[in-house]
Amino acid sequence: KQEVTQIPAALSVPEGENLVLNCSFTDSAIYNLQWFRQDPGKGLTSLLLIQSSQREQTSGRLNASLDKSSGRSTLYIAASQPGDSATYLCAVRRGNNNDMRFGAGTRLTVKP
C-alpha cells in the first residue's frame, strides 16, 4: 500500500526566503506525482505535475523534483511571498486511473 509522507507538517519563514518542502512515498512504481496548493475555502489548485519519466518541472518561482528510486520529491519555492501562505499537498498516482494517494500536507506561513 502506497504511503505518502510530507515533512515538515508546518513551516513559518520570513518573506524573501527560499524554501524546500519534502514529500516521500513508499512505492516507487508511480505513474506521476502532483503538487497542489490548498487555500481555505478554495479547494485545491494544481501547481506542478511530474510524470514518472521526468526528473523535474518548473513554473515561475516553483520547481519540483522527482527521484523515484529513493521515493522522494521536493517542491522548491524561491523568494517566498506572503501570498504563498497555504497548505501544500503532494499526491502520487499509481496508474492512469484515479488511484491517487495524498500526503497530509505542509502548512506554510510566509511572514511579511
Next chain:
Amino acid sequence: SAVISQKPSRDICQRGTSLTIQCQVDSQVTMMFWYRQQPGQSLTLIATANQGSEATYESGFVIDKFPISRPNLTFSTLTVSNMSPEDSSIYLCSVALDRLVETQYFGPGTRLLVL
C-alpha cells in the same frame, strides 16, 4: 480546465441526521470523484461517481453510509447518512476531463461539523 462549485460550503449538523452535498461543474466531464479530508489528515478517496449507474466505492466506504448520485455529466451529490462526530471533515468533489485522469480539478470543499 473546469470550474467546480459545491453546496453548501459549510454546515453544522446534529448527530443522526443526514446531509446532501451538491457538486456542479461548468462543463461536461468524464470522471467525478468524492474525497474526504479529516482534520489534520490527507485526502482520502470515497468513491467514483458513475453517470447512470452505482458509484464505485473505495475500501472502507459503503453505499448505505455515503450514497452518491450522478444524473448527468455535470452534476453529482454525496449524502453523509446517519452522521456522527467522526464524520466531521471537509468533503471535496473532484473531476477529470477524460478517463486518463492526467489532471484532476477540485471543488472548494464542504466543511462539515457534526455535534
